[in-house]
Amino acid sequence: MVSLPMPGTATLPENAGDIGQSGHFRALESLYASAPVNALFRSRLEVPGPGEARISFEVGEEHHHAAGAAHGTLYFKMLDDAAFYAANSLVTDRFLLTTGFNLFFTKPVREGPVVAEGKWISGKRRVYVAEARLVDAEGEEIGRGTGTFMRSNIPLGGLPGYRT
Secondary structure (H helix, E strand, O other), X not given: OOOOOOOOOXXXXXXXXXXXXXXXXXXXXXXXXXXXXXXXXXXEEEOOOOOEEEEEEEEOHHHEOOOOOEOHHHHHHHHHHHHHHHHHOOOXXXXXXXXXXEEEEOOOOOOEEEEEEEEEXXXXXXXXXXXXXXXXXXXXXXXXXXXXXXXXXXXXXXXXXXXX
């Protein structure tokens, strides 16, 4: 898993309702799988614990730019999603929205398995900060990003994909 700084201990908010922490994590995984954009990517989300998210995916030629390596849109999408779900694992009543994201490319990748590892960093009320990194099949970091996420007015329970 990612070894990024994480102040304090993340816990499930009091508004968790009846589904519990594990149910919330499984519902987030279902929400990810239900998003239409994810039909474009061979990917799978896992929320192993509070403030953590992991997306496994495959890079193929269909993701390449003209020079034959993965396009930056793939880096952004997977980093944003991993950081987003790490943050939203701490919020059970509302869907978070990305308000900003800084991205750093460290190595091109052409094909093969990649993992996006997200970790909550700070924030427990309205704005959350989370980081993510991409790791290739050799275990090398190929990208990193930090995002800020804000509580929206969209109830998680009202989204069709959010189910246990």
